[in-house]
Ligand SMILES: [Zn+2]
């Protein structure tokens with residue numbers, strides 16, 4: 006398979022880099038060097054720390070090795086002999102790996118080595134690969150000779166603790182890209198540079214959307230513009246919920262540990278939960294990490310009959326989950342976030358039909374945000390699970406039936422379901438080809454019974470409903486981050502935090518500028534006036550930097566005629582338009598969630614309102 010071939014190239018390339026490092030920096034101790042999704046890395050401990058400036062030298066040495074087309078020679082070695090060899094070479098990290106391999110087998114080191122066919126028992130023999138005098142412990146497989154490692158480029162150096170543990174020695178991780186062709190490599194370099202330009206943390210600062218600070222790790226300080234964007238997402242979803250007959254609720258942030266004990270979170274999820282105590286009462290509370298137990302409490306109020314089902318409960322629920330501070334990453338990985346979370350209580354017989362509705366619901370949401378390339382994954386029963394095989398068969402088959410009825414292609418994630426039920430995951434591909442798992446649909450026959458949730462069945466007996474956990478955006482914070490990068494901050498008009506900047510040419514046009522802004526604001530358009538002392542061209546550039554979709558330039562002529570010279574952030578000049586028509590145009594873009602495509606070519610002249 007092509008993927009395997011690429012994986013072999015990347016992994017072999019890691020060996021070539023290690024051989025080059027050893028040649029240039031004798032005495033280097035080597036950790037592990039697996040292939041990764043776009044290349045490889047190798048953890049090394051050189052006698053003197055490496056700097057970015059060394060990467061060029063290492064690359065040059067790698068090219069020399071590649072040119073020689075050296076064979077990657079494999080030999081089987083008795084594990085004790087291997088230990089001897091690595092001890093003699095003072096390769097302390099390899100010695101540690103070999104000790105683990107000998108006593109515990111390759112699963113003990115699989116996380117570090119990236120070994121996919123790990124065996125759990127201790128091993129007697131290991132394999133060594135040698136190129137250019139550099140011998141490495143490795144299972145292979147590799148390419149035949151160094152001429153086949155493909156197109157590569159060393160990208161960066163990062164600190165890395167040996168085996169990912171900060172009590173261990175700190176090493177340096179050298180990252181390289183590796184692809185089958187120069188073309189593919191160039192494409193990836195472009196993609197990475199584009200991703201850096203679109204980094205939501207950078208744009209968040211430049212566009213004044215949000216910030217983080219040390220007092221609240223992993224929690225967002227939303228600024229006015231970012232909060233406007235966030236609220237636009239909520240407003241959109243609220244409308245969608247209403248139209249699909251979901252009931253929006255709000256459940257408490259802090260709830261007694263007894264509830265979390267009943268739900269099972271206290272036993273299984275406590276290490277991710279923030280807890281709190283209050284001096285006057287001897288009770289422990291936890292900040293909710295999930296909304297489901299709260300929704301079960303709401304469902305339980307009053308008696309429900311089978312005639313009431315499905316009951317769809319939705320909440321923009323703010324949840325807190327502990328994440329190690331090193332894992333936090335802007336809006337994409339936080340500790341406090343808002344889910345567009347819903348729980349649908351159904352009878353067993355309703356599963357396939359309701360699941361189909363949810364799939365269609367989620368996909369239509371992504372379409373509205375410009376995502377059309379969506380992959381759906383079905384995760385089925387894991388090895389460790391509760392529930393009968395019949396119940397699993399029924400739940401899995403219902404999800405498959407739902408997908409098929411909706412005409413949606415899907416792939417299987419074998420054994421990746423939760424311990425209580427199967428799930429669907431919706432993965433969307435952004436403008437840079439990156440995949441983001443956002444929506445989920447999870448079948449749960451377990452929690453309702455744990456929390457005493459029931460309804461009266463057709464025969465008058467007490468029945469336990471199935472609960473479906475549904476998330477569409479997933480985390481709104483994360484989805485906002487994804488959108489910022491997907492659109493590179495240039496949101497379509499309906500999402501743009503600021504839709505219009507009115508630019509008066511001179512101070513004497515300020516009154517008219519505010520008059521225009523008032524009329525737009527009255528039509529629910531998000532508008533500001535640039536009343537700064539900057540020159541007009543600078544004001545236009547500033548608005549373009551802020552990625553404001555519309556700039557309305559107003560001077561004497563426009564004021565006289567009740568018009569504005571309309572420019573788009575792309576630089577396109579739409580000429581003078583009467584204000585009512587501007588309002589109509591923007592209102593239409595917001596209503597349809599589609600920017601009007603401008604056919605004529607961009608106007609190259611900068612003088613919009615001369
Ligand atoms: Zn290898």
Ligand SMILES: [Zn+2]
Nearest residue numbers: 295296297474
């Ligand atoms: Zn849930």
